[in-house]
Amino acid sequence: MKNRKIYHIPVLLQDAIDALNIQEGGKYIDGTLGGGGHAKLILERGGVVLGIDQDSDAIDECREEFKDRKNIIVAQGNFMNIKKIAGDYDFIPCSGILLDLGTSVHQIKESERGFTFMKHEFLDMRMDKGKGLSAFDIVNKWPKEELIRIFGEYGEESDSGIIAETIVKRRKKQEIVYSDELAGIISKIKNRREKDIHPATKVFQALRIAVNDELNTLKRGIEESMEVLGSGGRLTIISFHSLEDRIVKQAFLKLEREKMGRVITKKPITAGKSEIEKNRKARSAKLRVFEKN
Numbered sequence: 688m689k690n691r692k693i694y695h696i697p698v699l700l701q702d703a704i705d706a707l708n709i710q711e712g713g714k715y716i717d718g719t720l721g722g723g724g725h726a727k728l729i730l731e732r733g734g735v736v737l738g739i740d741q742d743s744d745a746i747d748e749c750r751e752e753f754k755d756r757k758n759i760i761v762a763q764g765n766f767m768n769i770k771k772i773a774g775d776y777d778f779i780p781c782s783g784i785l786l787d788l789g790t791s792v793h794q795i796k797e798s799e800r801g802f803t804f805m806k807h808e809f810l811d812m813r814m815d816k817g818k819g820l821s822a823f824d825i826v827n828k829w830p831k832e833e834l835i836r837i838f839g840e841y842g843e844e845s846d847s848g849i850i851a852e853t854i855v856k857r858r859k860k861q862e863i864v865y866s867d868e869l870a871g872i873i874s875k876i877k878n879r880r881e882k883d884i885h886p887a888t889k890v891f892q893a894l895r896i897a898v899n900d901e902l903n904t905l906k907r908g909i910e911e912s913m914e915v916l917g918s919g920g921r922l923t924i925i926s927f928h929s930l931e932d933r934i935v936k937q938a939f940l941k942l943e944r945e946k947m948g949r950v951i952t953k954k955p956i957t958a959g960k961s962e963i964e965k966n967r968k969a970r971s972a973k974l975r976v977f978e979k980n
């Protein structure tokens with residue numbers, strides 16, 4: 688069993704759970720269970736929890752963590768299928784849904800799936816290890832035009848063209864297999880840091896989004912969540928980059944225009960100075976909340 692202390696540090700923990708407006712005995716879905724930090728606080732406030740995660744490591748961890756706790760169900764799956772999963776466990780309607788879109792500390796530091804450019808790991812990046820293309824497949828098999836597109840669109844990388852061209856030239860000679868290998872290629876091209884951000888950060892973000900189809904998953908997850916929530920139920924989403932936040936903001940405004948409910952957070956909730964000092968990841972977190980009619 689991995690050390691729980693570094694499995695995951697929930698960002699905006701109190702704010703997110705406060706936003707759910709927990710009621711004693713109410714049913715709540717944590718669609719991104721991770722290390723179970725949010726679920727634990729929901730339980731402490733009297734809620735009943737269905738915890739969902741696509742990562743088998745997270746599921747194993749939380750089944751062990753919560754094995755002696757009542758009022759929680761741990762289920763493996765993707766929140767894009769939240770309607771079916773909630774139906775299977777009699778969680779329709781529910782009082783609230785939480786989605787934390789961040790990558791866990793475990794996935795970055797311990798999963799050995801190539802999420803980090805700081806280690807010598809195989810370029811995998813799949814949240815669900817049993818499904819889909821890996822980052823290795825994309826880096827070594829996708830055409831240059833597609834690499835340019837995802838680096839620019841998903842990573843907002845200004846040097847997407849030259850990075851893609853360099854990758855294609857390199858892979859003709861030898862496959863790019865490891866995360867630190869890819870990071871080294873990018874670092875030589877950019878050879879600078881932007882506001883203390885590693886040169887490979889944006890490309891790695893783009894690859895992770897593409898591998899896990901994260902943006903389409905988020906759109907579908909929001910749609911299905913609205914079908915699962917009961918009247919007065921709240922959908923609470925924590926995002927970590929502008930692409931996700933834009934999707935959440937626009938989806939919530941559209942739902943409000945369609946008279947489906949109201950946006951609780953006219954501006955996103957962000958972390959305070961003390962939380963950012965303790966956890967640098969919190970600096971990019973944005974929390975938005977929608978309440979269904």
